[in-house]
Amino acid sequence: MPRTSTSSCLRACADLRARLHEGRDGGLSAALDALPAKGGGDAAGLLDALLDVGRKAVDHGPAALPTALVVSAWVLTERSESRAGWLLRGRVLEAAGDTAGAVDAYERYLAQTDKDPFGLAEQLAPMAARARHEQGIAQALARAGRPVPVLGEPPQDVEAEAAALVEEQFAALASGVPSYDPAVLTGAAEHWAGLRRVRHGLPQPDPTLGGVEWVSAGGLRDLIAGRSICLVANSGSLGAGSLGPQIDSYDVVVRFNAFRIDAAATGTRTDVHVTSSRNPHNWGVRAGTRVIVTQKPETYRAAVRERLVPGAQERVGDNSLRWPVRDLGRVWSEVWPQTPTTGFNLMWLIDFLDVSPRFDLIGFDFLESGAYRLPEAMGQPASSPADHSDEKAWVMERAQHVNGLVTSLR
Incomplete structure (x- = not known):
């Protein structure tokens, strides 16, 4: 370096x-x-x-x-x-x-x-295996006289180059042309297959084991229609309070990412767990519905394959719930320049569906009081309150009542 x-x-x-x-x-x-x-x-x-x-x-x-x-x-x-x-x-x-x-x-x-x-420690072994296979593919490409992918190219290009080389070598073998090289074919095939196993989790257990239901935006609407709902923030102010019993009194309790359960401060129920695809925590915690929020379809698919724990949820949000502010609301960056947070994606979606007679945000002070998360997640860097100024303004424009840590949007 x-x-x-x-x-x-x-x-x-x-x-x-x-x-x-x-x-x-x-x-x-x-x-x-x-x-x-x-x-x-x-x-x-x-x-x-x-x-x-x-x-x-x-x-x-x-x-x-x-x-x-x-x-x-x-x-x-x-x-x-x-x-x-x-x-x-x-x-x-x-x-x-x-x-x-x-x-x-x-x-x-x-x-x-x-x-x-x-959660990097558990990722290192598969990453090291991926590196070994990528290096093996580079060696096969070099032996075949093909361009070798260089630093800065997406990893999926390496996989595509290996697949093309394998097809090329099989075609050369079938036609008997001199470009066929057994060492190139076996090396490319071995490391291409190995890379696919590591990157795509193949073979892998079925994350729907136990019969999960895939929930669309319409399905989520049906789940919350006519029911009171609260979205619970992972804020320091909430962790220092005593709103647990009040939180548990709602029909639907929604929590986010590395939420921390404290009966007195945060309540005990988790009906919906909304998580970023990059969040490594709470995937095994029992929840009625788990919604994965991420910008790219490929990262959503990877999270479904690699993060979901079989039996930890009854329902999983489908691709229509992956990035609601942009994909459902068509609120593009020209209108909303800040990248929507996990919490904002859900509060926007619930407001958009507009079927809950009581819709409250609890503990959302937009990081002014710091974070209250699982101890192992407290080291995650947090954005500044200024990064959430637009989200706070959006909430206050729609707030019908504010009582301490409870902001009522309905």
Whole structure:
């Protein structure tokens, strides 16, 4: 990893900012605008600001990955043992297709902490296997004289190249042309099959074991029609309170991601668990309905295959519930530039369905009081209250009554 100066890092950030379109970047432009022009002043403040840029650049997609790579290199140049730096480095390399590099970065991150809020430890073994198969495919491609995928190409391109090489070698074998090479065919086939097993979880247990029901937006509407519903936030203010009995009195209790059960503060029932596809926690906790929220169809499918625990839920939200603000509401980034959070996707959806006579948000102070999650998830970086300003404004425009930690939308 090259040593990276502050000036070159800020120059890369400035170049990225010049290429971005307003209102389409999930807060990346705002994070870049917050950087000082020459990097002077508070060193800790600059570090935090660049880490924020790096995280948002990874979420933005391939066009911003080179800048995220530079930012991660700068952080680790300044602080070689930075946990946040190694975590960012791992995310960047994984997104860029350097699985082996991502495994190394994640191992360095885990070596410096006794907490694992992202569930990385259980992902390292399959990631290492994936790296081995990707390297085997690269060797087969090189032996066949075909272009080898390079850092920055999506991992699925490696799989596609291997499949094409296997087909090409079988065709050469059948026709007897000189391009057939037994070592190329066996190497490509072995590692292509291995990569598919690791990446797609094949073979895998059926997550619907026990007969789950797939629920669409219409099915969710039927489940909550005429019933009181509360959405329970994972906020510090809720954890310090005593609203548990009141929460359990609703007909439908909705919780999010790494929620923490405390009978006095948060109640005990979980009728609907709404979770980001990247959240590693609470998938095995019993819930009547589990809804997976994610932007991309492929990550939804991966979560269904790899995250769902057979028997832990009676119903699973289908693809129509995956990204409701954008997909159902057609609220595009031109209208709503901020990436909708898991919580906002659900509160928007319940408001849109408009079939519950009582609809309350409990503990939603939009991170002003910090987080109250499972202990192993408390190390997850939290966005600032400013990142949720639009969501808070949306709620207050629709609020009919506010009583302490309870905001009533119906």
